[in-house]
Amino acid sequence: MKIIVPVKRVVDYNVKVRVKSDGSGIETAGVKMSMNPFDEIAVEEAVRLKEKGVATEIVAVSMGVPQCAETIRTALAMGADRGILVESDTDLQPLAVAKLLKAIADQEQPGLIILGKQAIDDDMSATGQMLAALLGWSQGTFASKLAIEGGTLTVTREVDGGLETVALTLPSIVTTDLRLNEPRYASLPNIMKARKKPIATMKPADLGVDVTPRLTVIKVTEPPKRKAGQKVGSVAELVSKLKTEAKVI
Amino acid sequence: MTSLVLLEFDDSGIKQPSRSAVAAAQALGEVHVLVAGAGLSGASAAAAKLPGVMKVLVADAPALDHLLAEPTAALLVALAPAYSHLLAATTAVGKNIMPRVAALLDVQPISDIAGAEDADTFIRPIYAGNGLATVKSSDSKKVITVRAASFDPVAAEGGNAPTENVTVGDLPGLSKFVSAELSKSERPELTAARVVISGGRGMQNGENFKLLDPIADKLGAAVGASRAAVDAGFVPNEFQVGQTGKIVAPDLYVAVGISGAIQHLAGMKDSKVIVAINKDEEAPIFQVADNGLVADLFTALPELAAELERS
Numbered sequence: 155m156k157i158i159v160p161v162k163r164v165v166d167y168n169v170k171v172r173v174k175s176d177g178s179g180i181e182t183a184g185v186k187m188s189m190n191p192f193d194e195i196a197v198e199e200a201v202r203l204k205e206k207g208v209a210t211e212i213v214a215v216s217m218g219v220p221q222c223a224e225t226i227r228t229a230l231a232m233g234a235d236r237g238i239l240v241e242s243d244t245d246l247q248p249l250a251v252a253k254l255l256k257a258i259a260d261q262e263q264p265g266l267i268i269l270g271k272q273a274i275d276d277d278m279s280a281t282g283q284m285l286a287a288l289l290g291w292s293q294g295t296f297a298s299k300l301a302i303e304g305g306t307l308t309v310t311r312e313v314d315g316g317l318e319t320v321a322l323t324l325p326s327i328v329t330t331d332l333r334l335n336e337p338r339y340a341s342l343p344n345i346m347k348a349r350k351k352p353i354a355t356m357k358p359a360d361l362g363v364d365v366t367p368r369l370t371v372i373k374v375t376e377p378p379k380r381k382a383g384q385k386v387g388s389v390a391e392l393v394s395k396l397k398t399e400a401k402v403i
Numbered sequence: 404m405t406s407l408v409l410l411e412f413d414d415s416g417i418k419q420p421s422r423s424a425v426a427a428a429q430a431l432g433e434v435h436v437l438v439a440g441a442g443l444s445g446a447s448a449a450a451a452k453l454p455g456v457m458k459v460l461v462a463d464a465p466a467l468d469h470l471l472a473e474p475t476a477a478l479l480v481a482l483a484p485a486y487s488h489l490l491a492a493t494t495a496v497g498k499n500i501m502p503r504v505a506a507l508l509d510v511q512p513i514s515d516i517a518g519a520e521d522a523d524t525f526i527r528p529i530y531a532g533n534g535l536a537t538v539k540s541s542d543s544k545k546v547i548t549v550r551a552a553s554f555d556p557v558a559a560e561g562g563n564a565p566t567e568n569v570t571v572g573d574l575p576g577l578s579k580f581v582s583a584e585l586s587k588s589e590r591p592e593l594t595a596a597r598v599v600i601s602g603g604r605g606m607q608n609g610e611n612f613k614l615l616d617p618i619a620d621k622l623g624a625a626v627g628a629s630r631a632a633v634d635a636g637f638v639p640n641e642f643q644v645g646q647t648g649k650i651v652a653p654d655l656y657v658a659v660g661i662s663g664a665i666q667h668l669a670g671m672k673d674s675k676v677i678v679a680i681n682k683d684e685e686a687p688i689f690q691v692a693d694n695g696l697v698a699d700l701f702t703a704l705p706e707l708a709a710e711l712e713r714s
């Protein structure tokens with residue numbers, strides 16, 4: 155079974171992001187970029203499935219600026235076999251990304267596509283579900299465990315009240331939650347090997363997809379800042395403040 | 404302009420996040436709601452009581468049990484022509500279903516809105532809430548999930564809307580519910596609680612989370628956790644507060660042994676009053692805390708329990 159893993163290049167999760175002073179967006183110039191953490195979990199899961207002999211080939215796909223090739227290289231160093239880069243300088247929103255991925259899936263015919271449950275930049279949590287819809291496939295979102303047997307994929311999902319397990323007909327879409335696995339660090343030899351793995355480059359037009367954004371960002375503002383309050387000296391003082399000043403207990 | 408809101412419910416009625424989604428929809432115009440599932444007499448009666456709702460659609464079919472994404476999305480798509488806006492709360496259910504609906508309608512969803520400026524323009528947090536984006540949709544229909552913490556829920560009672568059964572056509576059978584492992588707790592739900600007390604890695608183990616119990620009991624609080632506490636197995640996943648867990652905005656949030664990473668702050672920084680208990684006075688959580696106590700939690704928690712008991 156072939157697995158496709160889409161990987162997004164995002165501002166590293168450790169970076170304290172700043173809103174641009176002209177309100178046009180978030181400052182990304184000169185900021186450290188990394189693979190979206192949930193996508194690392196997706197790559198790891200695909201590699202484990204390959205190590206178990208369930209998957210035969212892993213294709214990592216990224217979309218956006220040419221530097222997304224670095225994100226693909228990271229996936230290749232973790233164990234993906236080849237990459238596809240869809241280059242575009244348009245703001246690629248989840249609907250466009252899902253359409254591009256569908257076009258790639260139509261060509262590649264994977265049995266499973268594993269995505270992160272959300273990208274930590276736009277926090278949309280949408281692409282996997284949208285891709286499943288466009289392909290007419292089943293979906294197992296927010297996965298903390300998965301197992302494949304025959305034509306059935308069993309996914310344990312993190313839901314609001316706990317865990318839910320569903321059985322899905324393959325082919326299928328999985329989106330990863332934090333507890334699915336702990337992604338490996340690529341070893342130096344694997345990083346070297348990854349340099350030789352192929353990355354095919356294409357444009358949205360090559361895939362026949364119109365990527366015009368449907369959402370226009372009018373402005374981005376900073377959220378109201380919280381001010382640090384006071385330190386209290388004792389538990390008794392804390393309780394008395396909550397009672398008489400804040401009046402919350 | 405009429406909106407349709409997908410509701411979630413349990414034995415005690417319509418869930419609070421769904422009632423917040425109804426509140427968000429009411430700002431846009433007339434509101435209809437949908438209850439879907441198998442065996443819905445209680446849920447449809449509860450939905451009819453929501454104030455301001457004009458109509459309750461009831462889709463009762465075995466295939467809709469557990470609101471699996473594939474059939475529920477197909478149902479919403481079938482109902483969509485009559486509506487300008489389709490909404491659900493940003494919950495595990497809403498996040499699972501609504502983007503699927505959007506793609507089937509060729510619409511870019513607008514996830515997790517924290518405000519609505521007009522019928523096309525919405526405010527949503529990005530980058531763990533470090534930016535608030537105002538976005539305008541050019542799609543003719545809007546598919547939206549609603550950040551419950553940003554909208555006061557409508558009351559559970561007071562309305563008297565008519566109900567209408569919808570015919571459920573063929574639904575995709577791509578998925579099957581196998582089992583659920585849901586935590587049973589007498590405490591309020593995290594996203595609905597007036598007080599939340601959360602523990603972090605500083606709690607050291609699951610057993611120590613019991614130190615939070617007498618305080619939670621006294622304050623009627625829900626218990627939450629940081630990702631680190633969940634990853635370490637101290638408490639189950641549904642406790643996680645944060646960018647990629649639950650978003651809460653209670654009157655009082657007490658963070659115990661939590662450092663205050665951006666990803667955690669994203670889930671609780673809109674709380675009215677924040678209290679932090681941490682032994683490291685440099686911990687970033689103190690930068691957002693209204694009341695900070697620099698102390699070892701293992702002495703502070705029993706003291707706090709005793710102090711609350713006394714007063």
Ligand SMILES: Cc1cc2nc3c(=O)[nH]c(=O)nc-3n(C[C@H](O)[C@H](O)[C@H](O)COP(=O)(O)OP(=O)(O)OC[C@H]3O[C@@H](n4cnc5c(N)ncnc54)[C@H](O)[C@@H]3O)c2cc1C
Nearest residue numbers: 603604605629630631645646647648660662666667682700
């Ligand atoms: C993709 C991604 C998503 C994430 N999503 C979330 C999320 O949704 N929610 C979330 O919370 N995190 C999330 N995180 C993790 C986040 O970055 C932090 O790692 C996490 O919040 C840290 O948890 P913590 O504060 O409990 O642990 P730590 O950062 O280890 O802090 C422990 C604190 O406890 C204090 N302490 C220790 N012992 C005591 C004691 N005896 N008495 C008093 N204080 C004590 C310490 O001083 C310290 O400040 C995410 C990270 C990533 C990469």
